[in-house]
Amino acid sequence: MFNNMKRVTSENVQEHLARYMEGNSTQEELRLLKEYFGNTKDLPAELRPYAQMFAVLEDKPQTPSVEALNRFAGGQVPARRQRVRLWPLVAAACIAAFAVIFLTPPKHEENMAIAYVDGKMITNQAQAMQMGQEALQEIFSNGSEEEQLTDLFNAK
Amino acid sequence: MNRTMFYRTITTIVVMMCVALCAFAQKGLCINDVFEGKVVLKNQMQESLIKGENLASYKLKVLHTARFTTHNNNREEVEKLFYEDMKSRLSDDDENMEMESRNGHLYYAIVQLTDSEKGAHRFICYQCKDNDRRYDITLVYMEGSASLADLRKTFKKK
Numbered sequence: 001m002f003n004n005m006k007r008v009t010s011e012n013v014q015e016h017l018a019r020y021m022e023g024n025s026t027q028e029e030l031r032l033l034k035e036y037f038g039n040t041k042d043l044p045a046e047l048r049p050y051a052q053m054f055a056v057l058e059d060k061p062q063t064p065s066v067e068a069l070n071r072f073a074g075g076q077v078p079a080r081r082q083r084v085r086l087w088p089l090v091a092a093a094c095i096a097a098f099a100v101i102f103l104t105p106p107k108h109e110e111n112m113a114i115a116y117v118d119g120k121m122i123t124n125q126a127q128a129m130q131m132g133q134e135a136l137q138e139i140f141s142n143g144s145e146e147e148q149l150t151d152l153f154n155a156k
Numbered sequence: 157m158n159r160t161m162f163y164r165t166i167t168t169i170v171v172m173m174c175v176a177l178c179a180f181a182q183k184g185l186c187i188n189d190v191f192e193g194k195v196v197l198k199n200q201m202q203e204s205l206i207k208g209e210n211l212a213s214y215k216l217k218v219l220h221t222a223r224f225t226t227h228n229n230n231r232e233e234v235e236k237l238f239y240e241d242m243k244s245r246l247s248d249d250d251e252n253m254e255m256e257s258r259n260g261h262l263y264y265a266i267v268q269l270t271d272s273e274k275g276a277h278r279f280i281c282y283q284c285k286d287n288d289r290r291y292d293i294t295l296v297y298m299e300g301s302a303s304l305a306d307l308r309k310t311f312k313k314k
Binding site: 087110111112113114115116117118119125128129131132133135136137138139140141142 | 164197198199200201202203204205206207208209210219221222223254256263264266281282283294296298307308311312
């Protein structure tokens, strides 16, 4: 911020001008510059052109009128932008996706029998089947002895 | 309701259904962590994965087994995951579940879960045997039309 120069004086006017020329002046600083150049009568010769400049400077830049813009554009007013409605398209895409998911016939179950032993894949189906069966037999061989005897008895 | 509102409502409903379906499709079992090697490394287990016609005689479509020997912490982790999945059990009836605990830990369990969205019966099985301060664990996931009685008949050693 340019806090140290609240008022524009003959001592700091050059610094104010430098900031103005670099485009760093605030509206308030611009107002102070205009006030200084408007009220100071015995300006040095090198600053007088600035006084003329600030005398004609408006507080805000003028905005061009609609007519001026039209003239600049060669009298052609661009056509009104057409609004594209996305919702119908999104809805149609979703319905299409659903139709594909539900109307596509289900694939046949994939046949697979693989095993992993110590991180190595075994594609021998018989071996994989055997491993699966052994695991199941191990678990299903549990149960109370009474139940197993009942099963044996019923089997005979 | 104008046309724009109508389209927006339809689209919102469709998108919400999509999201719900995706979430349902991804719903998995906790013991998948074990099969995926997240509890015990894959190279430390024996795993078999069988699908399709190979299992037709057992009235099964999927059979996934994993066997490994591990320490107590992993045993507890597997047990915890199994108990978590047991919350989806079909019922506590003997015809849908058998289970035995020893010394405060699950020794073995065969549990029928609620059916899959395609109507297939689902089962999870667990067995843990003490092996000199380590534990031999067998974990199984099955899916198919077989009942627990069918599976008992097929796999119980006589």
